[in-house]
Amino acid sequence: MMLPLYQQIKQMILRQIETGTWPEHYRIPSENELVNEFGASRMTIHRALRELTAENYLVRVQGVGTFVAERKGRSALFSVNSIADEIKARHHRHSSTIVHLEQETANSEQALALEIREGQSVFHSIIVHYENDIPIQLEDRYVNVQMAPDYLQQDFIATTPYAYLSDVAPLTAGEHRVEAVLAKSHECALLHIEPDEPCLLIRRRTWSGDQAVSYARLIHPGSRHHLEGKFTT
Incomplete structure (x- = not known):
């Protein structure tokens, strides 16, 4: 074929x-x-x-x-990857549901993460990503309006925020902070998990040049996801 x-x-x-x-x-x-x-x-x-x-x-x-690119070890832990590409690499089917896509006003946490002033406008998206119809990631993302002015006009069923942002503001640096958490009740409902299910939370910030592009909370049910990384000494 x-x-x-x-x-x-x-x-x-x-x-x-x-x-x-x-x-x-x-x-x-x-x-x-x-x-x-x-x-x-x-x-x-x-x-x-x-x-x-x-x-x-x-x-x-x-x-x-x-x-x-330089040849490097590639993994979700030490690099910024698209959840859709990771799923497709496993020869599985990716789909998504848009829960929220709006322009909002940045609070102190979001302003600090995006290196802007509190009260400035930001774009906010909440998307659930599925692998073979099973929810494996809740993506709660805030985006710097100046870096991606057409963010709200994108079809995030056909593409992903990662793909769009990679085109308009190519990634030059990223930061991951990983925590074990219990999801909030509405997050559990979106992920179809029980309230006592341990989850993996990745707080991700990305930059293009010296400008912060986005700040995301990526929540994964512990029973459906793991991180792996490769390093040398």
Whole structure:
């Protein structure tokens, strides 16, 4: 069975990287050049590059270009990944439900996390992510309005906040704080868990350049999720 065109293009790009034809830090051809080379649509090329970026094979720098990433250990604990891409990598089906998507006023906690003034406008989204129809993550995210002005207009059923923010404000730094918690009652209802189910909470902040982009609370039922990481000494 023939793979979809975007996956064929991903494989061809990976072959260039794995054979060393495109070494680390190599600036790959532009989207327009790849469109001409592969005879594919811009949308197809864009999807292939976006997924390779999410999988940490490429690094995209807005206004500069796309580069082959350094080879590093990749895991959810030590890197910022898309939950949708992690699920698809397991050959499972990702879906999501939008619970909340509004513009709000930042309180002191949100202002501190986003490095803005208290009372400034922020975008707030709450999304439940499912793996094969089982809820595995509640994403409660606040976004810097200046960094992603069209955030509220996005279809977060068709894409994810991670994918959109990666395009408009490419990630240059991230921070994870991990805690064991009990979810609040409304969070338990969204995740379909009992109130005494232990959960894993990841507090994630991301930056693009020197500007904070988003602050998220990612809640995972302990029985359905684990973190793993690889490190060297």
